[in-house]
């Protein structure tokens with residue numbers, strides 16, 4: 476099998492989901508980091524749509540973090556992310572779907588509403604893996620990129636308010652569903668825990684997130700501290716500490 480290749484945005488929580496699964500399963504892989512905007516042509520040519528993560532795996536090109544994890548589970552079953560028990564597996568996949576739909580896009584709308592007024596921070600987050608020339612070009616183009624992002628993700632006050640409410644609802648669901656061992660399903664780490672923790676990473680900023688962000692502006696810090704006492708916020712920190720592990724990425 477050729478070495479798997481992950482096409483990604485560094486800062487992105489859906490991309491973090493796919494990266495974490497690759498790292499958890501210790502799958503040596505190459506990461507190719509893209510800048511949003513310029514990424515579209517390449518990814519559309521590969522997949523017929525523009526969202527990342529995209530994984531090249533054994534001659535297949537797979538987009539969508541949940542489909543990527545399903546393919547990894549099949550190709551590299553050990554250690555598992557899906558529970559063996561049929562009922563537990565269904566519950567874990569239902570929770571993955573819930574967080575993908577009810578949390579991922581909404582927390583992103585909140586985060587970008589707070590971040591987009593700060594171009595230097597956003598450019599620094601996006602271009603962590605870019606050379607200085609690409610970073611300078613991206614900074615220069617940012618006044619054009621920003622309205623495109625606003626439109627694509629429907630970033631406005633109403634979206635941010637809904638984003639906060641949906642984020643709190645997801646935190647509440649985690650707190651309610653956690654079992655005595657500290658996991659969402661059964662007594663071990665599964666795709667449900669991975670998805671919830673990865674998709675909450677923009678709020679929680681766990682120290683183990685593989686691409687350390689630049690210093691955050693005050694509105695982001697305020698949003699973070701307003702929820703930092705929630706038990707599920709602490710659970711995300713704990714889950715990252717216990718399970719994020721080291722990177723399995725290798726040089727191209």
Ligand SMILES: N[C@@H](CCC(=O)N[C@@H](CS)C(=O)NCC(=O)O)C(=O)O
Pocket residue numbers: 484487488489490511515525526527528538539540541575
């Ligand atoms: N459901 C998809 C969502 C992926 C997604 O929304 N990716 C965003 C980054 S967080 C993206 O690539 N946006 C740019 C685009 O769609 O062109 C998944 O789970 O992978």
